Amino acid sequence: KQEVTQIPAALSVPEGENLVLNCSFTDSAIYNLQWFRQDPGKGLTSLLLIQSSQREQTSGRLNASLDKSSGRSTLYIAASQPGDSATYLCAVLDAKAAGNKLTFGGGTRVLVKP
Amino acid sequence: DAGITQSPRYKITETGRQVTLMCHQTWSHSYMFWYRQDLGHGLRLIYYSAAADITDKGEVPDGYVVSRSKTENFPLTLESATRSQTSVYFCASRWTPNNEQFFGPGTRLTVL
Numbered sequence: 001k002q003e004v005t006q007i008p009a010a011l012s013v014p015e016g017e018n019l020v021l022n023c024s025f026t027d028s029a030i031y032n033l034q035w036f037r038q039d040p041g042k043g044l045t046s047l048l049l050i051q052s053s054q055r056e057q058t059s060g061r062l063n064a065s066l067d068k069s070s071g072r073s074t075l076y077i078a079a080s081q082p083g084d085s086a087t088y089l090c091a092v093l094d095a096k097a098a099g100n101k102l103t104f105g106g107g108t109r110v111l112v113k114p
Numbered sequence: 115d116a117g118i119t120q121s122p123r124y125k126i127t128e129t130g131r132q133v134t135l136m137c138h139q140t141w142s143h144s145y146m147f148w149y150r151q152d153l154g155h156g157l158r159l160i161y162y163s164a165a166a167d168i169t170d171k172g173e174v175p176d177g178y179v180v181s182r183s184k185t186e187n188f189p190l191t192l193e194s195a196t197r198s199q200t201s202v203y204f205c206a207s208r209w210t211p212n213n214e215q216f217f218g219p220g221t222r223l224t225v226l
């Protein structure tokens with residue numbers, strides 16, 4: 001059974017510092033990996049989708065890498081801002097799971113201090 | 115507006131009552147999903163649907179019923195609400211397995 005882990009569960013950084021968020025998964029047979037952002041009391045916003053054939057994906061200050069063989073993905077957020085404070089979740093689409101369902105990590109809660 | 119909408123956004127009900135949460139998407143996505151999010155448990159899949167009239171159970175289906183007569187709608191019904199069903203419910207949709215999954219804004223349900 002696929003398991004997705006995000007460590008640390010919480011992270012606090014000063015404004016301007018680069019953020020590095022980690023995601024690991026146990027089964028490398030995935031279709032893709034998706035990073036989401038969730039603000040308190042809100043829904044999940046899709047940030048980046050990396051297909052299993054890709055090594056990285058970029059959008060503005062965000063860059064996500066994928067290493068399928070080691071079961072890891074990293075989300076980099078450059079020059080963090082207080083508005084980046086949120087919970088970040090990663091999710092994998094397991095190639096072996098029926099119904100094309102995402103398996104989510106527990107999330108990393110980020111606080112960017114001014 | 116385009117996207118996924120959920121209604122109601124907030125609902126308070128009593129134990130034993132039937133409650134229906136609505137989900138509507140304007141993209142004609144094939145796949146739709148219902149999740150619940152609880153502290154300590156993260157996101158858990160309740161039911162999903164690969165197309166109209168095709169639904170299947172997720173991790174925690176007990177006490178819930180879904181239907182999908184139209185591609186754009188995927189209502190979730192709690193047949194007899196229990197306090198353990200107090201949660202935030204999210205609907206999501208996706209076009210194909212290899213596309214991004216998008217989430218609605220959520221419904222906060224409280225069962226007294």
